[in-house]
Amino acid sequence: xxxxxxxxxxxxxxxxxxxxxxxxxxxxxxxxxxxxxxxxxxxxxxxxxxxxxxxxxxxxxxxxxxxxxxxxxxxxxxxxxxxxxxxxxxxxxxxxxxxxxxxxxxxxxxxxxxxxxxxxxxxxxxxxxxxxxxxxxxxxxxxxxxxxxxxxxxxxxxxxxxxxxxxxxxxxxxxxxxxxxxxxxxxxxxxxxxxxxxxxxxxxxxxxxxxxxxxxxxxxxxxxxxxxxxxxxxxxxxxxxxxxxxxxxxxxxxxxxxxxxxxxxxxxxxxxxxxxxxxxxxxxxxxxxxxxxxxxxxxxxxxxxxxxxxxxxxxxxxxxxxxxxxxxxxxxxxxxxxxxxxxxxxxxxxxxxxxxxxxxxxxxxxxxxxxxxxxxxxxxxxxxxxxxxxxxxxxxxxxxxxxxxxxxxxxxxxxxxxxxxx
Numbered sequence: 001x002x003x004x005x006x007x008x009x010x011x012x013x014x015x016x017x018x019x020x021x022x023x024x025x026x027x028x029x030x031x032x033x034x035x036x037x038x039x040x041x042x043x044x045x046x047x048x049x050x051x052x053x054x055x056x057x058x059x060x061x062x063x064x065x066x067x068x069x070x071x072x073x074x075x076x077x078x079x080x081x082x083x084x085x086x087x088x089x090x091x092x093x094x095x096x097x098x099x100x101x102x103x104x105x106x107x108x109x110x111x112x113x114x115x116x117x118x119x120x121x122x123x124x125x126x127x128x129x130x131x132x133x134x135x136x137x138x139x140x141x142x143x144x145x146x147x148x149x150x151x152x153x154x155x156x157x158x159x160x161x162x163x164x165x166x167x168x169x170x171x172x173x174x175x176x177x178x179x180x181x182x183x184x185x186x187x188x189x190x191x192x193x194x195x196x197x198x199x200x201x202x203x204x205x206x207x208x209x210x211x212x213x214x215x216x217x218x219x220x221x222x223x224x225x226x227x228x229x230x231x232x233x234x235x236x237x238x239x240x241x242x243x244x245x246x247x248x249x250x251x252x253x254x255x256x257x258x259x260x261x262x263x264x265x266x267x268x269x270x271x272x273x274x275x276x277x278x279x280x281x282x283x284x285x286x287x288x289x290x291x292x293x294x295x296x297x298x299x300x301x302x303x304x305x306x307x308x309x310x311x312x313x314x315x316x317x318x319x320x321x322x323x324x325x326x327x328x329x330x331x332x333x334x335x336x337x338x339x340x341x342x343x344x345x346x347x348x349x350x351x352x353x354x355x356x357x358x359x360x361x362x363x364x365x366x367x368x369x370x371x372x373x374x375x376x377x378x379x380x381x382x383x384x385x386x387x388x389x390x391x392x393x394x395x396x397x398x399x400x401x402x403x404x405x406x407x408x409x410x411x412x413x414x415x416x417x418x419x420x421x422x
Contacts (some may be wrong), residue, residue: 002409005298006046007296007331009044009046009152010046010047010292011293011296013036013037013040013041013046013051014041014293015033016037016291017033017036017037017038018034018037018289018332018333019335020033021034022034022332022333022371023281023401024270029278030278030282030377031278031279031282032286034282034284034285034286034289035281035282036287036331037285037289038052038285038288040258040288040292041288041292045297046292047288047291047292051288051291051292052288052291052292053294054291054360055287055288055290055291055292056287056288058169058287058291059106059283059287060164060246061169061244061245061246061247061282062162062165062166062169062283063246063248063280063283063284064246064247064248064249065116065159065162065245065246065249065250066118066162066279066280066283067115067249067250067253067280068231068246068249068252068253069115069119069249069253069274070116070118070252070275070276070279071119071120071164071250071253071254071257071272071354072119072227072228072231072249072252072253072256073115073118074123074223074395075224075227075253075256075260076115076119076123076239076276077103077123077127079218079220079221079223079224079260080215080218080221081217081221081224081225081228082123082124082127082217083127083130083131084215084216084217084221084262084396085107085124085127085344086104086124086127086128086130086131086215087109087112087131087215089103089104089107089128089131089210090131090132090134090135093209093300095139095207095208096209096254097137097141097204097206097207097209097389099199100132100135100142100200100209101133101142101145101201101205101228101387102194104142104145104146105145105149105194105197106127107124108120108124108145108149108150108153109152109153109156110148111124111191112149112150112153112158112160112161113153113157113160113272113282114160114228114231114232114318115157115159115228115232116154116159116160116161116162117150117151117154117160118150118162118374118375118378120122120146120149120150120375121146121147121150121259121375121376121378121379121382122147122198122378122379122382123421125143125146125229125379125383126382126385126386127144127147127286128142128389129141129142129143129386130385130386131215136209137207137209137224138204138207139388140195140201140204140282140390141197141201141204142203143379143383143388144197144201144398145197145389146379147148147194147285147367147376147379147395148193148197148367148398148399148402150172150375150379151188151262151362151363151364151366151372151373151375151376152190152192152193152364152367152374152406153186153188153189153190154363154375155182155185155186155359155360155363155364156182156183156281157175157178157187157235157239157407158172158173158175158178158197158237158239158245159235159249161233161363161375162283162287162335162374163334163335163338163363163373164252164359165246165361166335166338166339166342167246167338167341167345167358167359167362168342168355168359169342172239172242172243172244172245173237173242174193174240174241174314174412175239175240175242176240178239179358180417181414181420182354182356182359182360183412183415184413184414184416184417185360185409185410185411185412185414185417186410186413188404188406188410188412188413189196189360189364189407189409189412189413190274191409192406192408192409192410193360193367193402193405193406196401196402196405197398197402200398200401200402204254211353213362215307218317220260220263220264222258223256223259223260223263224256225290227252227256227259227260229254229257231249231252231253234248235249237304245395246259246403268363269404279372279374280302282335283316283335284364285307286335286336286339287339289338289374290310290327290339290340290343293340297393299340299343299347302340302341303344303347303348304343306344306345306348306350306354307323307348309324309354310348310350310351310354312419314353315415315418315419317353317354317357318353318354318356318357318411318415318418319357319411319412319415321354321357321358321361322357322358322360322407322410322414323361323404323407323411324361325357325361325362325365325367326360326361326362326364326367326368326403326407327368328361328365328370329361329362329365329372329373330365330366330369331366331371331372332364333372333373333374334362334363334366334372334373334374335373336363337362341359343356345358352418354413355419356414356418357411357414358416359409360407360411361407364403364407364410365403366377366409367399367402367406368396368399368400368403368404369392369395369396369399369405370392370395371392375396382393
C-alpha cells in the first residue's frame with residue numbers, strides 16, 4: 001500500500017472508531033469500537049505491534065490511577081459513605097431547595113477535587129438522586145450540579161481528573177506550580193458554573209422539600225472516610241514531590257480494601273469485580289490510536305494551529321486556544337483530545353499560559369454536551385440505570401450557557417495570573 005494511501009486509511013479508521021465510540025450504535029460499548037479500530041490497524045500493518053505496545057505502556061500511570069479510584073469509589077458506595085453524605089446534605093438544607101442545591105454543589109466539588117470527576121459522576125450522582133427522590137424535590141437541578149461540577153472543579157488538583165494525567169503525562173507540574181497555574185481559574189470556573197445554574201434552575205429551586213432523609217454512617221464507613229482522607233494526603237504529597245500519582249493511588253486503595261475485607265471478613269475480589277476493566281482498555285486503545293495519528297504526521301496540523309494561535313499574542317492566543325479546545329472536546333471527547341494535546345504541547349514547546357489554556361479547555365469544555373467527557377457519559381449511564389433519561393438537547397440547553405461563561409471566567413483567571421507574573 002503506498003504511504004499516502006496508508007496514511008489516509010489510518011486516519012479514516014481512527015476517525016470512524018472515535019465517531020462510533022461517541023454514538024454507540026446498537027448500544028455496543030465504547031471499548032469495542034476503539035478496540036476494533038486498534039485491531040484493524042494492526043491487522044492491516046498500519047501500526048507496528050511495537051508502536052502499539054509502547055503506546056499502551058505509556059498509559060500505565062493513568063491505568064493505575066483509574067483502578068485505584070474505582071476501588072475507592074466502590075468501597076465508599078458499598079459502605080454507605082455517599083448515601084451518608086447525600087442525607088447529610090438533605091438535613092443541612094433545612095427544607096430549602098436552594099440550600100440543598102448549594103450543598104450538593106459543594107459536596108460534588110469536594111468529591112471531584114479529592115477523588116476525581118468520575119467518582120462524582122458514577123457514585124455520588126445515584127446517591128443524590130435517591131436522596132432527592134425521598135425529599136420529593138425536582139431532581140434535575142441537583143443532578144446537573146453533580147454533572148457540571150464534575151468538570152468545573154476538575155482542574156483544582158492534578159488528581160481531580162484523569163485527563164490531567166493524560167495532558168501532562170510527559171511532565172506533570174509540581175503541586176505548588178499547579179496551584180499557581182490553576183488555583184484562580186478553578187475558583188472562577190466553580191463560581192461561574194454555580195451562578196449560571198442558579199439562574200437557569202431558579203423556578204425548580206423555588207419549591208420546598210422534605211428533610212427527614214436518614215442514612216447513618218457505620219463504623220466501616222468511618223474507616224473508609226479515614227482511608228479516603230489518607231489517600232488525599234498521600235496524593236497531595238506525591239504531587240508536591242512531582243511523583244507519578246497512579247501507583248500511590250492504587251497501593252493506597254488496595255491497602256484500605258484489605259483492611260476493610262479483614263475487618264468485615266469479606267472476599268476482596270468483590271471489589272475487583274467492580275473495576276471497569278473496559279474503561280481501562282478503552283483508555284489504552286485511545287493511547288494507541290493517538291500514537292498512530294502522530295506516526296502518520298497528522299499532528300502537524302494541530303501543531304501548526306497552535307503555533308498560529310501563539311503568534312497572535314499571549315492573551316489573544318490563550319482565548320482562542322481555550323475556546324477551540326473546549327468546543328473540540330464535544331466532537332472527539334476529551335480523552336483522545338487530551339492525548340492529542342499532550343503530543344502537540346510537547347512538539348511546539350508551549351508556554352505556560354498556552355498549556356494552561358489547553359488544560360482548562362480539555363477539563364471544562366465537556367460541560368457543553370454529554371459527549372464531551374468520559375465523566376459526563378458515565379453520569380448519563382448512571383441516570384439511565386435509575387430509569388431517568390436526560391436527552392442530549394436537555395443537557396445542551398444548560399451547557400450552551402454554563403460552559404462558555406465558566407470557560408471565559410477560567411481563561412480570564414489564567415490570563416490574569418500570567419499578567420501578574422510578567
